[in-house]
Amino acid sequence: MENYTANEIMALSAGRLVKNGDILFAGTGLSMLAATVAKRIHAPEAVVFFETGGIDPSLDELPLAVADPRVMVGTSINTSLVDALSLLGHPKFRTIAFLGAAQIDCYGNLNSTLLGTYEHPRQRFPGSGGACDAASMAYGVIIFMQHQRRRFVEKLDYLTSPGWMTGGDSRRQAGFDRGGPIAVVTNLCVMKFDEHTKMMYLDEYYPFTDPGKVASETGFDLDISRARMASPPSESELATLRSGVDPQRLILGPMPTSQAAADKF
């Protein structure tokens, strides 16, 4: 019955986490929508940049790849991989990286490399790209995931990108003087990390689902005691996202149908 899709509430939920002035390390897909919609709604001085080196492009058309020529136009500066990746760790800036992964554990560590082992691989993913670097060096990380038990696992097959490591103070002890995941935004909910244990907990579930569903789709024990229902996207948020950010719905995909479109996720 919702008048919005899961992709739409994901983009808007992630966008709400952006602060004005943040320097946003975006990938393609939902992360770009989240960054762009945040800039249009409440964070006009946020800057979007890409690991390929495009810093603050005009984004008149949505890039479909971080190496899309659309990330090179209207930029403040066109530079190189090494410059863009160096910016991630710049201590002056609140750099926020949007990442996705094939697997995530309860501390927000990510696997985007392989299932099995090098000796006996069961599946191969593209690899880190800049994800390990963003997870290591950025001020904070926002993670997008499809919410499935096989993705939310007790133990990663491969730790590509460091989250809160083994919880508590372990990230700092591992050698990272800042950073760590801020939130996990899925097609069902937004999860955050406990201040002390650094374990994931359910913060907000979308109106079309419930904490039990979220827990059952999560492959590790999830604290749902703090869960609240998310407020649905406002008309004006949806209007900005749909007509201002992705009018061709290249990333958003189909409009919600008269059925609750979000059910299909």
Added chain:
Amino acid sequence: MENYTANEIMALSAGRLVKNGDILFAGTGLSMLAATVAKRIHAPEAVVFFETGGIDPSLDELPLAVADPRVMVGTSINTSLVDALSLLGHPKFRTIAFLGAAQIDCYGNLNSTLLGTYEHPRQRFPGSGGACDAASMAYGVIIFMQHQRRRFVEKLDYLTSPGWMTGGDSRRQAGFDRGGPIAVVTNLCVMKFDEHTKMMYLDEYYPFTDPGKVASETGFDLDISRARMASPPSESELATLRSGVDPQRLILGPMPTSQAAADKF
């Protein structure tokens, strides 16, 4: 009685050491004249570059500093210090650096930093600049010196730029896999380094002086047994240098007088 000055024969003597295709790390002063005259006479594909980042400028006017805007015009590429200094050690290229110094020892090690010590300094020079880097990383080094006993010393007050270190194989043992001084060009002569001991010896003295004079102006024992008289500059060499390279005599200084102009040096 000579129809050329010491500066002129120095520039031409150093220029003769340049091979076609060499990548020449030039400072200002005589080194730029040497590089430019070599390009015009026998090494048209030699490339002149500056530590500031100007690579192969047109040099329509002579730069008076490595940061002169004249090194930024007509270049193949304008880049940065770190790029230019990195080029020095590029294993693909025969990079030849022209250096000067306040002191030199018999192995071609150079001091351009200070006399005395940090605690008790007697004199201060500008410091390494890129000289230490060129002496460390270039394929070869050509050194310009004013020939004075106080400059050609038994022991440097400060080793700024590595030459043949303590002779023999010591440069390689110190960690440099190539490089080392090729020649020392002074206002009296051209000196080279013994193939085995790496000690300086007198190779060619200019027609207006003699080996005895050279030895007496040198503060360490100098092998003069292999000395030959240098052939004087040809008319066409002088013409190229004077009218093509430094027509304003910004670096060459006064023309030779009816007196043997070179005597004054």
Added chain:
Amino acid sequence: MALNRMSAADAVGKYIKDGDQIALGGFTVNRNPMLMIREIIRQKIRDLYLVVHSHGQGMELLIGAGCVKRVELAYGGVARFAPTGHRFKKAFLDKTIEVEDYSNFHMTLRFLAGAMGLPFMATKSGLNTDIVRRSGFSAACRGTDRVPEHKLKVIDDPLDPDGGEVIVLPPLKPDVAILHAQFVGDEGTCRICGLTFADIEQAKAAKTVIVTCEEIIPEDIIRQEPDQNSLPHFMVDAVIVAPFGAHPTACHKFYDYDPVHLNLFKNMAREDDCFADYLNEWVYPFDSQEAYLEKVGIRNLLKIKANSALGYAPGLDRR
């Protein structure tokens, strides 16, 4: 200086041997040196050792055609057209290639170390991850055939007593760097427009540099704006004129990526049979770039032609 201009066929014949370590320019769907890559496949070069950060259509094709033995990389995919490259994935799972995983920062730092002649680079990025703890290359190959003795090492910061552990990474000095640029001057000065990715570092690190380009322009013109240039003339060993030389990937200011072709490739790359058909249809038959472009067709090329003001093809159907 005379430009060493040649055909792609001659460049492969002269500069690329079985077993060479090759750095490919470009990134996923942008400025892949595709003409050279097709020619390497046509000449059946084998056992290549690719060193890349995020590749890409070119790597997919080389791996699929059986030219590759070993890869060091951070990312193997063609962006939205194949988030994990089909041929890369299959070769990895079938163990027909050996793969060593790094991050993009690691790989670009390694190229930078090679470019600058530095013995190694140090970073904290990736500490305590499996990128540090595991190795995809066999222990046996370490120290042989250009494979560095160590994938990397974790050491204590030698300068800062409070610095903790850092990762040190070996430099990369590939045998050949191949890149596609927009412009080369007729004495060799090279200009890349838009993002340079790590192409410049790769070229500076390499023993041999091969540049394909959209246009050769007079050297005195390219030197009027030397701030814009990417490589000095003497660093470029061979130049091949290759209009649309990055197709089906993009070349900023000249053309966009070709979604029709990339989707066609994606579908044909899934299965071995289909991929063989792709090679037979799109790679082996063409002994010139012109013949390949005839096959692509003027209608498709017009669709991806870049708008002069924007540098890409606005309104292109990219689904």
Added chain:
Amino acid sequence: MALNRMSAADAVGKYIKDGDQIALGGFTVNRNPMLMIREIIRQKIRDLYLVVHSHGQGMELLIGAGCVKRVELAYGGVARFAPTGHRFKKAFLDKTIEVEDYSNFHMTLRFLAGAMGLPFMATKSGLNTDIVRRSGFSAACRGTDRVPEHKLKVIDDPLDPDGGEVIVLPPLKPDVAILHAQFVGDEGTCRICGLTFADIEQAKAAKTVIVTCEEIIPEDIIRQEPDQNSLPHFMVDAVIVAPFGAHPTACHKFYDYDPVHLNLFKNMAREDDCFADYLNEWVYPFDSQEAYLEKVGIRNLLKIKANSALGYAPGLDRR
């Protein structure tokens, strides 16, 4: 983003404190941020810790005016106008400043490490020289007041068993980087024309970045050629419009160095009395760039005005 535009006086007041570690942009006689340097002297800032590669007219003035306590550098001179800077030499010999010597590669690698967030940089340049063996800073100051614990260290190559010894250098992260650029967009994007020296690395490494510029231009214009830009808008903390802001040093495409003034300075810098006269005549009286330029005089400014095609003043009498 709104440009944080202010006067030089306000920039010094707001961002520069006694004891700060300052990276000066430019190189010997080019793009020294002279307006800011004169203003620092006017406001009698003290105990500055300069970190530079090859400076330069600006460093001479700051040292001469007694603003400097400590310098890390590779070269202290004003090219042909003072192969060793007179004020630098005197302060060194009189021990009114502490000096630590590195090479240009060392200093630029240190800025690069700061800019990239790397824990250190490694090179073989300078092995077994007195740059490695001796230290100009007292042992007592090591580890205090931003002075790195170690000037550098020599270690065995941790990755290559045949690599021998390498020098590791600590990063530089100055409190403030001051540079002079040709253009700044009205949202802060910065463009340096011609050689950038290490200005970009210095700015990226610094906690605060102050840019003086010849012109502020519309942001949408400066973004039409983003390949040419040097710093993204958000990295620039304060912008000061300063026509002829690098005078008497050069600013490519705008003006040449001023040989008349540099010779005058050279002569006045030799002795303390004369140098005090220089400050009284050329630094203290001027509370605006316009007033300073009136003193320089339109005749001199016309002489050094750059030719548009060449970027310098052809035929300028440079003796």
